[in-house]
Structures are given as structure tokens and as C-alpha cells.
Amino acid sequence: MGEFITQNLGEKELSFKQIVLEHQRRILKIASREFTNTDHQKVYGNYVEHIKGTDNGLNYTQAVQAFSAILAPFFDEDIRKKTSFYLRFAHCWPYEFKELGKKQIETYEKSSGKADNSTIQKLLRREQIKSADKLFLELNLFLKRVDYLKGTIYEEDENQIKDIYLKDTE
Numbered sequence: 001m002g003e004f005i006t007q008n009l010g011e012k013e014l015s016f017k018q019i020v021l022e023h024q025r026r027i028l029k030i031a032s033r034e035f036t037n038t039d040h041q042k043v044y045g046n047y048v049e050h051i052k053g054t055d056n057g058l059n060y061t062q063a064v065q066a067f068s069a070i071l072a073p074f075f076d077e078d079i080r081k082k083t084s085f086y087l088r089f090a091h092c093w094p095y096e097f098k099e100l101g102k103k104q105i106e107t108y109e110k111s112s113g114k115a116d117n118s119t120i121q122k123l124l125r126r127e128q129i130k131s132a133d134k135l136f137l138e139l140n141l142f143l144k145r146v147d148y149l150k151g152t153i154y155e156e157d158e159n160q161i162k163d164i165y166l167k168d169t170e
Contacts, residue, residue, distance in 0.1 A: 086135035
């Protein structure tokens with residue numbers, strides 16, 4: 001968010017709508033990258049160096065969770081139910097996923113054999129990313145349903161909205 005803040009140094013404070021739109025933009029930026037873990041190892045004879053990288057899938061799921069958290073006070077009952085459904089995997093540990101993700105694990109085992117802990121972690125991450133995708137879509141549909149972007153685009157100035165509508169009809 002550093003570049004966003006430096007672009008707006010003249011403003012005394014950010015509006016909530018600016019924060020929401022900037023967060024959406026950041027999520028889309030993260031989503032444009034491949035969801036891979038960039039950890040790797042370098043071997044130097046008898047010495048192995050583990051280099052910790054970034055996990056773009058984890059970054060994406062955390063960004064969507066944060067986005068839902070800032071919008072949570074405005075949720076209606078429908079989006080509240082959908083959010084809790086999609087977030088069920090968000091804070092799930094691999095041992096919990098063995099119960100919650102039985103179907104995914106069974107599908108994997110039918111096609112590829114026994115699932116070890118590493119495989120279960122990969123299946124969990126994949127499920128977290130899928131859930132985050134669906135949640136992000138639902139959050140955007142919620143924003144459209146409550147006409148959030150219309151007010152953002154026209155900055156809630158009724159005179160400006162009337163002027164724009166008049167220009168469109170002329």
C-alpha cells in the first residue's frame with residue numbers, strides 16, 4: 001500500500017471507498033501471478049540451504065480474508081452465510097482438513113494412491129485458493145448488489161450524477 005499512500009500525500013485521510021477499491025486492486029494484482037510457493041533449496045556439497053520464498057496462494061487467500069473483514073460490518077444475512085461457508089477452509093490446519101476435506105482426499109487417493117502429509121497440505125492450499133476465488137466473486141457481487149461502485153465512481157455528489165445522466169441522454 002506504500003505506492004498508494006505516496007500517490008495521495010496531499011490528502012489528509014483516505015475514504016473508506018478508496019481503501020476498498022485499493023484493496024480490490026491489490027487482490028487482482030496478486031491473482032495475476034501464478035499461485036506457487038517459491039521456497040527452494042540449494043545444495044553445496046554436504047550443506048543444504050533452504051531459501052524461504054513467498055507463497056502467492058497464501059497471499060491471495062489472506063488478502064481475500066482481509067477484504068471480507070473490512071466489508072463485514074455492511075454484510076446482509078445472505079453474504080454473511082456465504083462468507084462463513086467459504087472461510088471454513090481459511091483457518092484450517094492439515095489435521096482438520098483430513099475431516100473437512102474427506103471428499104478431496106478420497107478423490108486424490110483413487111487416482112494417485114495414498115495421500116501423505118505433504119499431499120494433504122497441497123490439497124488444503126488448493127481448496128483454500130478455490131474458496132478464496134468464490135468468496136472474492138461473492139464479495140464483488142455483494143458490492144454490485146448494494147450499488148457500492150456507483151457511489152464510488154460519482155463520489156456521491158448527486159449534482160454530479162444528474163449532470164452525467166443528462167449528458168448520456170442528450
